[in-house]
Amino acid sequence: MAVGLIARRLLQAAAALLVVLLVVFVCLLTTGDPVEMLAPPEATERDKAMIRQAYGLDRPLLVQFGVFVWRAARGDFGRSLFSDRSALGLVSERLPASLELALASTVIAIVVGVPLGIVAAVRRATIVDQLVIGVALLGQSIASFWLALMLILLFAVSLHWLPVSGRSGWASLVLPAVALSFWLLALLARLTRSEMLEVLDQDYIRTARAKGMGSAVVVVRHGLRNALIPLVTVTGVSLGWQLGGAVVIETVFAWPGLGTTLLEAVLRRDYPVVLAGVAVLSTAFVTINLLVDFLYVYIDPRIRVGAP
């Protein structure tokens, strides 16, 4: 891939990050006065002015944003307004737990969803196909947090197989990861099925079959490989969505991730933490999207040689 193209994608990514931060920053500062929340009820106007000055909240918005971006570029998002800890520190120590959950749920979705889609396409218009379509429809219609509660009820409360909440070992990862994975699993099954149906109709598949190749080889080597591109796009982007979706699932399972921290910070208007959280999440999304773009090159040789 041309160096110019990579540079342009990197620039776009940086611009995207900046815009997301600007929007959240303006949202934060124009909708509530953090000083009112920070100051004790008995604080005088003078005390409030001091707090305002100490946190730099008395300067024009654009200056505040400029200062913020400059500091953020060096990893300094300020301190949490409530715990006096570094905002980035608070957020970063929670990121691994969220990533673990998002990754685990994505892996489950791929490992189950893609084969389901392939089987449905190969056994088109049979009961197996109907079942997969049913699962896909259900996955898109069920609220993940409710599914989480039902899984807790069945596997943790009734059967005592798995822990109700917390993060201690792989057993505690199972329920939140499964709950979070279901909608993506449904999406991947649906998408794989439709892509495979399209690919299996192609002439080269017929040729491969005519040459006497085994059915599995035809489906996987000739079929799946050509159906991969849209799947990679969706999987890549959805890893970001899973991080976002994890916010709610984390609160159901008291999972000590970024989502719980971010939600708490949003509710308390702890804006250094909100901004650090949003910055970390956006960086993760943007990085994932970039990696997906680059991954295309390896999957689809046509892009490497510059063909459309």
Add this chain to the structure above:
Amino acid sequence: MKISRIARRSPQLVWGAVIVVVFVAVGTLAPVIASHDYDAQDLSLALKPPLWAGGDLAYPLGTDEFGRDTLSRLIYGARVSLVVGFFSVVVAGLVGISIGVLGGYRGGHLDALLMGIADVQYSFPYILLAIIITAFWGAGLVNVIIALGLASWMTFARAARGSTLSVREGEYVMAARALGARPARIVLRHVLPNIVAPLIVFTTFQIPSRILAEATLSFVGLGIQPPVPSWGNMLAQSRGYLLAQPWLVALPGLALTVVALGVNQLGDGLRDLLDPRMKHHVG
């Protein structure tokens, strides 16, 4: 096409339509159908079980911790889901289609800028954006509708832009242009009417995810505020009773799933009916 033929060809369309009609009727007629006020409390009746678990006919689905009738609250909850699902799609549609048609029709730098903004917003999970917007603007019905609309206009913008690009070069548009019609008139009289039909089907697909998103927002305390019942805040309130009274948690979620399934089926069925080529390709 006769209804019986449609039913034979696409049973899912019929199922979807039945569920949606019941849902809309229940939501619209909530005050007439509900046997109790959604906030009529009576602590002496708290946590009554549903009929099948030994409850009585006056409270067929039991009561919550304040002694409120679960069935009546579910019925009023349908109204909230209906309103949010419909109007948030309208907001997203108005914003998105305007931007998409503008970008698609004008092209050039404006188009690049608008689609660039859409791309940036795509890189951010929309439920998180909706959480941030409602957190700062405050919870409540109107803010939830606006937040969900603003967090998801991009999908409509892309669809509308694509359709506009394809009709922009049509002969009738060229003719209108040659006759000296102003761009606004061309867009309103010639472009919009020709792209609106596929967008309506597309819209149906967007409603379930809004209904689920409203429930999610209400579940984390940023959506519809108690005592007004929403299936999401009912779930949040009953979470603590998961062990003792599981039906309090099961029922609102079940209602949510059935409605989302119904609208999704209706959307799938409509698409198959309008575009039979797609039937075998998308499940």
